[in-house]
Structure formats: structure tokens, C-alpha cells
Amino acid sequence: MSASPSPIQKNVQAASETHSASFTKGHLALPPAKKYLVLTCMDARIDPAKAFGIELGDAHVIRNAGASTRDALRSIVISEQLLGTQEIVLVKHTGCGMLTFTNDDAYGLVDKNLGPEATAELKSRNVDFLPFSDLEQAIKVDIKYLQDTKLVPDSVTISGWIYEVETGRTRRVV
Amino acid sequence: MSASPSPIQKNVQAASETHSASFTKGHLALPPAKKYLVLTCMDARIDPAKAFGIELGDAHVIRNAGASTRDALRSIVISEQLLGTQEIVLVKHTGCGMLTFTNDDAYGLVDKNLGPEATAELKSRNVDFLPFSDLEQAIKVDIKYLQDTKLVPDSVTISGWIYEVETGRTRRVV
Numbered sequence: 001m002s003a004s005p006s007p008i009q010k011n012v013q014a015a016s017e018t019h020s021a022s023f024t025k026g027h028l029a030l031p032p033a034k035k036y037l038v039l040t041c042m043d044a045r046i047d048p049a050k051a052f053g054i055e056l057g058d059a060h061v062i063r064n065a066g067a068s069t070r071d072a073l074r075s076i077v078i079s080e081q082l083l084g085t086q087e088i089v090l091v092k093h094t095g096c097g098m099l100t101f102t103n104d105d106a107y108g109l110v111d112k113n114l115g116p117e118a119t120a121e122l123k124s125r126n127v128d129f130l131p132f133s134d135l136e137q138a139i140k141v142d143i144k145y146l147q148d149t150k151l152v153p154d155s156v157t158i159s160g161w162i163y164e165v166e167t168g169r170t171r172r173v174v
Numbered sequence: 175m176s177a178s179p180s181p182i183q184k185n186v187q188a189a190s191e192t193h194s195a196s197f198t199k200g201h202l203a204l205p206p207a208k209k210y211l212v213l214t215c216m217d218a219r220i221d222p223a224k225a226f227g228i229e230l231g232d233a234h235v236i237r238n239a240g241a242s243t244r245d246a247l248r249s250i251v252i253s254e255q256l257l258g259t260q261e262i263v264l265v266k267h268t269g270c271g272m273l274t275f276t277n278d279d280a281y282g283l284v285d286k287n288l289g290p291e292a293t294a295e296l297k298s299r300n301v302d303f304l305p306f307s308d309l310e311q312a313i314k315v316d317i318k319y320l321q322d323t324k325l326v327p328d329s330v331t332i333s334g335w336i337y338e339v340e341t342g343r344t345r346r347v348v
């Protein structure tokens with residue numbers, strides 16, 4: 001641990017003081033009370049609790065680049081099989097960074113910025129960055145992935161949504 | 175899309191109405207304004223924006239079961255190489271579900287609940303659920319993973335924290 005915290009680290013410490021001073025939810029149980037999970041993008045413009053109406057303790061929230069169901073499979077299986085969730089709310093969003101590049105672009109950037117050892121590591125891990133070129137289509141493909149895998153039973157309720165970063169609205173598409 | 179929305183789907187729709195009615199942040203840029211990312215667990219008892227002081231638009235938020243850096247690597251590389259983040263705040267938490275089971279337990283549950291085809295799929299994908307038995311040690315192992323991979327340059331600032339679900343406090347450990 002370095003002696004001098006960064007501004008971002010100081011911000012976490014300050015938030016901890018403020019948040020814990022008025023915290024009253026220390027009694028919540030581990031399993032999500034409303035037995036669902038939300039899978040959405042890591043995008044900085046999304047606050048899932050506010051935008052999707054999630055009360056503390058009610059739902060798992062999984063976030064990755066692009067809200068990929070494939071990338072989230074490990075977490076989804078744990079959520080369902082070990083912690084009892086039975087419904088998946090998948091939310092991708094307008095203006096997603098995943099619409100702006102291809103795997104070749106990303107591989108090229110890694111090579112340029114981080115060098116050949118990093119590129120070799122990407123290739124040896126066979127990394128797919130999972131970009132997409134059409135938002136609604138990407139939601140359909142991702143939901144089909146959940147329907148096709150045997151690791152998500154047919155009894156799980158699944159819906160697909162688009163969050164509009166311009167308006168704050170969430171609209172259902174699947 | 176089924177004709178009758180579930181209670182959870184109705185809740186998303188209601189939240190959309192409320193949230194968009196007072197939404198004033200439609201102008202935010204795609205890249206995180208404060209150039210950092212927070213990686214934390216999907217646990218239902220964590221609200222990262224409130225607990226860690228994240229303003230809308232400031233940071234990527236990646237969440238998976240246990241806040242695994244290995245599982246998050248694809249998203250971390252995209253965040254840094256395509257969207258310019260330069261600092262990682264890793265937060266695991268007390269009472270994590272990942273402390274309560276082993277890979278054998280999870281494989282057994284999948285087999286019991288979903289049957290041999292699901293187990294065969296787990297094995298063919300070589301799924302590691304990435305559970306851990308010691309919280310502080312898991313943070314150290316996960317940070318070492320970031321330090322060892324060539325896909326995260328040494329210039330990235332990394333810190334490791336524990337969020338206490340009982341008190342709402344976040345304390346730094348690495």
C-alpha cells in the first residue's frame with residue numbers, strides 16, 4: 001500500500017465515512033430477497049439501482065463490457081444454483097462502447113499500447129472482446145445464448161431491455 | 175415477449191418512468207470522466223454508487239460473483255485500452271457467497287438440479303467458479319493476477335478494499 005492515497009482512493013475513504021454513518025441495512029440476508037439478477041454494462045452512465053429500481057438486498061447485479069451473457073455465465077450459474085435467483089433482467093444501452101470497435105481494432109490497440117508480449121497473452125488466452133454492431137440484435141443473440149445453454153433452466157424468466165443514456169428511460173425489447 | 179409482465183418486469187417499467195421524469199444527465203460522455211474503474215461483487219447488499227461515492231459518468235463499474243479480476247479481464251482491458259481508465263479500485267466484501275462453497279459443491283449442485291447434460295457442458299467449458307476461503311488473501315491473489323498479466327500495464331494504479339455489509343464501511347487492505 002503506497003503512503004499517499006490517490007484522489008480516487010481518498011474519495012472511496014470519504015464515501016465510506018459518509019455511507020457508514022447513516023447505514024441501517026446491516027441485517028440483510030445473503031440471497032437476493034426478490035430472487036432476480038440484473039445483467040447490464042459497466043458503462044459509467046448507468047446507475048442500476050436508480051435506473052432499474054433495485055432496492056438494496058433485492059437482486060444480484062452483474063456488470064461487464066457490453067452486458068454479455070456469455071461473459072457472465074459463471075456468475076449467472078452461481079446466482080441461480082447457489083443463491084436461488086429465478087429471473088434475469090438483461091439491459092444493454094444506447095451509445096455503448098461495444099458498438100464502436102471490432103476484435104481486430106482491440107487487438108491492434110493492445111499491440112500498439114502494450115507490446116508483443118501482451119498480444120501473445122491475448123492470443124494464448126484466445127480472448128474475444130465480444131463487440132457487436134447492432135444493439136437490438138445483440139440482445140436477441142445474448143438471450144438465445146441463455147436459452148441454448150443447459151446451465152440456465154427453462155424455468156428462468158428472461159427479459160431484454162435497452163437503457164437510453166440520453167433520456168434515462170429503459171424500454172423492453174424481448 | 176410474453177403478454178403479461180412479471181412483477182419484476184413491472185418494477186423495471188415503473189422505475190423507468192420515475193427515473194426518466196427527473197433525468198438531467200443525458201449529456202455525459204462515453205469515457206469515464208474520472209478515468210477509473212471499480213470492480214466489485216454482484217452481491218445484492220452492495221450499492222457501489224452510494225457505498226464507494228461514484229458520481230454518474232465518473233467510473234466504469236464491473237461486477238461478477240466474488241469480484242474476480244480473472245473473470246473481469248476482458249472488461250478491464252476494454253476499459254483501459256479503449257476508454258482510457260488508468261486506475262482500478264477492487265472491492266470484495268464480508269459475508270461473500272464465494273466463501274461458502276467449493277468448485278466440487280457447485281458442480282454437484284448443477285448435476286443434481288440441472289442434470290448430466292448441464293454437467294457435461296460445465297466440464298466441456300472447463301468452468302472454474304473461482305470460490306475462495308480467505309477474504310484478504312483472495313484480494314491479494316486477485317491483485318497479483320493484475321500485476322502479473324501483461325494486459326494491465328504497470329502504470330495502472332491498483333488498490334484493494336473490503337466492504338463490510340454489516341456496517342456499510344469500506345476499508346483498504348492493499
